[in-house]
Amino acid sequence: NLYDLLDEGKKVIVQFSATWCPPCWSYHTSGALGSVWNTYGPDGTDEVFVFFIEGDDTTTLEDLQGTGTATMGDWVSNTPYPIIDNGGSIFDDYDGAYYPTIYTICPNRTLTESGQLTSDALAELLFAPGCAAATLPSDVALLEYTGETSGCLGEPATPSVLIMNTGTSALTYATIGVFV
Numbered sequence: 105n106l107y108d109l110l111d112e113g114k115k116v117i118v119q120f121s122a123t124w125c126p127p128c129w130s131y132h133t134s135g136a137l138g139s140v141w142n143t144y145g146p147d148g149t150d151e152v153f154v155f156f157i158e159g160d161d162t163t164t165l166e167d168l169q170g171t172g173t174a175t176m177g178d179w180v181s182n183t184p185y186p187i188i189d190n191g192g193s194i195f196d197d198y199d200g201a202y203y204p205t206i207y208t209i210c211p212n213r214t215l216t217e218s219g220q221l222t223s224d225a226l227a228e229l230l231f232a233p234g235c236a237a238a239t240l241p242s243d244v245a246l247l248e249y250t251g252e253t254s255g256c257l258g259e260p261a262t263p264s265v266l267i268m269n270t271g272t273s274a275l276t277y278a279t280i281g282v283f284v
Contacts, residue, residue, distance in 0.1 A: 106209070113237035115144075115152045115230045116209040117218070120195050122160040123167040128204040129176035131220045132156075132183075139223035141185040144230070152230060154185035159195035159203065210235035212245070212270040243271035244278050 109116055119137060121128035137154050144152035156179070163174050168189060170178030180187065188194070198207070208218040208229055218229055229235065244267050251264035263282050269275035 109153050110209065110211045110213060113151075113211050115211060115235060117152065117154045117226065117230075118157060118198075118207045118209065119155070120157050120159040120191070120198070120200050120203060120205040122203045123158060123163045123172070123175040123179060124160070125203040126176060127220075131204055131206075132179065133177070134220075134222075136221065136223040136226060138182070138184055140226050140230075143223075144227070145185065156183060156185060156187045157191035157194055158187065158189045159191050159200060159205075161190050161192035163189075165189065208235070211237035212268070214268070214270075240271050241273040242275070244268070244275065245270045246280075 106116060117137060117140065119132075121132065137156070140152055141154045142148055144150075145154065158168060158179075160174075164172050166172035167175040168179045168187065169175075170180075195205075198205070204220065206218050206220060208216045208226070210216075210230075212235070214234065216229065218226065221229065247266040247268055249264070250266050252261055255261045265280060267278060267280075
């Protein structure tokens with residue numbers, strides 16, 4: 105369960121690919137995710153989990169193994185992290201539109217489309233301060249201002265913001281101050 109991993113303080117990388125996709129194969133064979141898994145996964149520091157999700161439900165096990173008709177090569181043999189086949193519904197849940205799509209998900213549930221980064225760039229993203237596990241009971245993050253950006257002098261304005269609870273306790277209220 106993704107949330108169980110995040111609640112344990114782990115960071116998660118999800119790679120949506122298709123066995124027939126040349127850019128997917130190129131990134132897969134770069135070894136970036138394997139390097140992250142080996143260094144920070146369960147047999148390393150145990151801080152990161154990586155999932156390869158085959159997002160095209162028409163591909164077969166033979167395609168994953170490199171012997172089918174819709175494949176760029178053997179996706180299984182040198183892949184140390186879990187592979188999920190028939191993940192089309194998961195890809196749809198993430199509003200997937202193209203392959204490869206790669207997300208980094210932080211313990212605070214911040215989801216970033218990280219793309220085809222090197223293992224060093226992924227590590228930098230994974231261990232940035234904004235991707236830390238929650239440690240405070242109450243910790244509200246201001247993600248963005250969503251209200252009006254202009255108005256008329258003397259007319260009331262309606263500010264609006266998008267916040268996220270990055271704390272360990274349920275957020276029941278928050279007070280936001282606006283200063284001009």
